[in-house]
Amino acid sequence: MPSTRDILRRIKSVKSTAQVTRAMQMVASSKMGKAQAAALAGRPYALLMNQVLGELLPHLGDFVHPLMERREARKRAVIVVTTDKGLCGALNSNLMRETARFDPATTEYVAAGKKGAQALGRAKLNLIAEFHYKDSPSSSEARAITKLAIKSFLEGEVDEVQVLFSQFVNTLTQKPRVIQLLPIQEIKALRAGVGEEKTEALRALPSGASEFKFEPDAPTVLGTLLPHWVNFIMYQVLHEAKASEQSARMVAMKNATENADQLVKDLTLDYNKLRQSNITKELLEIASAQMALA
8 A cells, every 4th residue: 555655756746747738738729729720721722722623624625634644543652641749649540540441562651740650660561751841831841742742643653642631620520531632533532631611712613614715725724733733732731630630639638637637636535545544543552552551
């Protein structure tokens, strides 16, 4: 049975841990607001781009841009977007569980985030590249990832590129999602990957056009538009992942702080019981000694 000194030492240790987790909760809460705002702000633009492409692609006739070329998926690349740091609950483990959906023999992985790279390495999967991104992802960080993806796809090293990431739903919910990045075909899947909100700009976009005129020509227009579209989808994915990370970390630290506070209460109760028991025992010993002397 632990002594009162042992219990006091443990109470002190748990209180110190609670101070750390409470501070981390406050930091994560501050970052969470900015990350969520950035993720939500990018969704209308991503949805509008998806609808523009959805209206445009069926009217290209026989022209097929290299980024739209559909091939038999004999080899695929999966970009796994995780966090650089831990202490965010089951966010990363839920993502890595989704990698079991892919055949290791025909899949190569690109990790965005240290935790993903470490997990893929431990699983001995084919990791070909590792990238990092900041708390406020930049377009250059997204462009570095898509540059590798586009290069591998155009050179025929892979036949399709998919992205595995945590989609931000709300502060308590983050869902693992897989979307196809290349070839540019699955417009509906990508729309679902970045949210379903309707905006005024999206509703005002004319639909059902029977003909499009390209200036100067379709290859030139799509040669600029499609890489930009791929870059922005990756940029939006990074913001979704960061909003999910900060939300999961805030909730995890909040739960840890509450558990630590409850543990301190339980240990304090045990300490008081043990102290009362020791006092009662000492009083009985004094009374017994006095009776023996009488």
